[in-house]
Amino acid sequence: MAWALIVIAGLLETGFAVALKSSAGFSRLVPSLLFLVFAAGSFTLLSIGLRTLPVGAAYAVWTGIGAAGTASYGIFFLDESSEVWKLVSIGLIVAGVVGLQLTSGEAH
Numbered sequence: 602m603a604w605a606l607i608v609i610a611g612l613l614e615t616g617f618a619v620a621l622k623s624s625a626g627f628s629r630l631v632p633s634l635l636f637l638v639f640a641a642g643s644f645t646l647l648s649i650g651l652r653t654l655p656v657g658a659a660y661a662v663w664t665g666i667g668a669a670g671t672a673s674y675g676i677f678f679l680d681e682s683s684e685v686w687k688l689v690s691i692g693l694i695v696a697g698v699v700g701l702q703l704t705s706g707e708a709h
Contacts, residue, residue, distance in 0.1 A: 603700075604702055606650040607659050611666025613643035618671040619663035622679075645682040 617639035623632035647663050669691050675681035 602652045602663050602691060603659075604662075606646045607654065607662050608666060610643045610646035610650065612670060613639045613662045614667030614671030615647065615674060617643060618667060620672055642706045653703050658701045661701050662698050665701075669694040669698070 617636050618640055620632045620636035623629065624636055625632075627633045628635075643663075647659070650659055650663075672687070672691050673683075676683045676687075
């Protein structure tokens with residue numbers, strides 16, 4: 602259950618990064634509000650997950666999902682480059698997230 606919260610928190614991290622970009626320095630109301638909602642949700646779920654998970658693995662998974670998700674969003678929706686090494690790097694981040702999750706059981 603805690604890992605599911607961390608994964609959702611990581612997806613919300615992607616949401617707050619994209620909303621931050623769209624807010625144009627907090628000059629646009631709706632993206633600015635979305636940033637606040639996504640950030641609050643992400644940090645709340647992360648903090649709940651950290652009650653039972655090791656901080657190093659949970660934080661790395663959270664940031665990894667956010668980084669890979671944000672980079673992927675940029676490629677698919679913001680016309681950012683999709684060169685091979687960028688895609689390989691995103692794949693390595695995803696592999697690292699899976700590896701950390703598989704090797705870090707929930708601490709009770």
